[in-house]
Amino acid sequence: MLTNADVGELLWMAARDEPGHRRRALERASRAARFWPEEAYQLAHAGRSLDELRAVGPWVAAKIHGWLDDPPPVPEPEETRRAFLTYAEVRRTLDADPRWEADPSGDLQVHTTFSDGSLTLPDMVEEARSVGRSYVAITDHSQTLAIANGMTPDELAEQCRVIDAIDRGLEEDGDPFRVLRSIEVDVFADGTLDMDDASLAGLDLVLGAFHSKLRSTADETQRYLAALRQPRLHVLAHPKARMYGRRVGLVADWRRVFAEAARLGKALELDATVWRQDLNVEMAGLARSEGVRWFSIGSDAHSASELGFLSFGMATAALAGIPRERILNYRSVEFVRSWARAMSAVREGS
Ligand SMILES: [Zn+2]
Incomplete structure (x- = not known):
């Protein structure tokens, strides 16, 4: 068939x-x-x-x-088109256990006009709320990703003020929806982050991702270990950096990378964009079996319609045998904030 x-x-x-x-x-x-x-x-x-x-x-x-x-x-x-779920597979998987979509969940990666998204921040927030998400993390790019109009520290500070105002309004209206101050910060090849420490310290959640030297065929295990050891990084976003039909992504000793994420208590992202699906089912299963405690699903939406991509990440988690309790999206917004704060507190020795 x-x-x-x-x-x-x-x-x-x-x-x-x-x-x-x-x-x-x-x-x-x-x-x-x-x-x-x-x-x-x-x-x-x-x-x-x-x-x-x-x-x-x-x-x-x-x-x-x-x-x-x-x-x-x-x-x-060809290799760049292997191991991607189709939406028909996603539907079969999620319809077999409707709680994946019925349980309250947030979206932990979306973009706005603060970087390369097509909607303003307030419009994106409204769209995420209207499709039933319980909260959303705004994760625009940092400045080195010039092609995506990445943010300077001042622009990030301005974005945080906009988010705080929206959250205050929601609270006054008795609306439980919340917006997390977040970022998809570029991680350089040596593992360092493209944003100053004080700016990152003011955020609720820090996603880090590789966007350069993605066609390397060398073993990049050290690059991953260095990234995971960055104290401000909470979530490693689209870890393999693959792209459907274009590139297979980076090569590493995944058992070592996942074991280090497990040791440090960091989350790995299941980027749910149809053309990424990163981690894929097989790698997410390996991460789970290597003891990675936390996963994070992001639609990586750059437009309103792309918010629907989240279901690809849910299906990936379901097929990889990851329970919802280990997925940040299914935890409350307060949990996600305190989970990230606790990680930073360990670093500061407090
Ligand atoms: Zn990215």
């Missing part, structure tokens, strides 16, 4: 043989296949039309029907 991942690969390969607009239609359908909520074969079996599926018109539908009726061999995808 061809899954949507298989159909996506076949569409991608078929695109190679077509010119111009046909090629674009096949590539568009291939990308869209990752978001189809049901398997194409289920629709076909039920006698429903495949053009219910996004980016599928009559010509593409006929091609897919041909493959479903007489499945061609599907070669293993």
Whole structure:
């Protein structure tokens, strides 16, 4: 039986043989296949039309029907496209245990116009609230990531003032929704952070991520250990730094990296962006079995619609056997604040 991942690969390969607009239609359908909520074969079996599926018109539908009726061999995808869940798999996983979506949960990575997001901070907060999140961490980039319009310390301070004002308003209205002062700070190749210590000390939660030298094929274990040992870093975001169809991400001795995260009590992120899914199911399972205590899920949304990506991270956690008690998102906002504060207090010896 061809899954949507298989159909996506076949569409991608078929695109190679077509010119111009046909090629674009096949590539568009291939990308869209990752978001189809049901398997194409289920629709076909039920006698429903495949053009219910996004980016599928009559010509593409006929091609897919041909493959479903007489499945061609599907070669293993190239490495940059392996081990990504499709939304059909996400739905099957989460529908089997509805508490993943029904239990109150926050979103621990979103971007705004303070860096490379498309919505202003108040608008992003309102969108996250309206899709039912119980809190949200605003995690704009730091200044070295110029391509993403990263923040200077002054801009971060200004952002914190905006967040404090929103939180005061929510409190006065008796609304339990909260906004965490946070950041996705760049971690340099030597493990140091792209923001001064005093600025980071004023935040509720610090995510750190690698954004440079991501095509290195050398063993980067030391880079990970140095990052995890940064006292201000609470969460290592999109740890492998892979990107669908573009790069496989960094290489390291993952058992050692995860053991160090476990020893230090740091959280690893399950970045839920469809094109990242980082950690993936297999690596998240390894992290769990190596004793990593805490995980954090972020939609990494840069727009309102991307807030929905969070379900990919939930499904990753479910398939990796990570219980919700070990996922910060399912803890209260007060818990997340005090969890991060306790980590900093250990550092300061108080
Ligand atoms: Zn990032």
